[in-house]
């Protein structure tokens with residue numbers, strides 16, 4: 001005698017490896033399990049994206065606070081700024097005053113100078129209707 005995992009009734013297995021009392025129970029059980037798995041994955045993905053957005057938004061708000069200022073890496077760390085998350089980066093070429101890389105969280109960006117100093121900048125965000133993308137207005 002075995003117990004069917006779907007209907008939880010005892011049954012006499014027809015074959016050595018039969019797990020369910022009937023095909024119907026087998027299908028129903030497996031479908032339900034697959035659906036639960038899909039739902040679980042959906043919840044996990046939603047949480048991941050929400051957390052990602054939360055981190056980016058917090059980073060942005062921290063940068064907004066210091067826009068136009070020169071601060072230190074430590075100051076950002078104290079504010080729980082997460083250096084692992086940016087929305088984009090921009091390589092600054094030789095034509096500009098500075099070279100290196102500027103990192104952005106939406107319209108606020110920063111550049112680390114000499115590994116300790118942080119220059120916080122802001123850019124104007126503009127919606128490019130033709131390309132359907134958000135563009136950053138260049139200032140220099």
Ligand SMILES: [Zn+2]
Pocket residue numbers: 004005006007008009020021022025
């Ligand atoms: Zn059953």
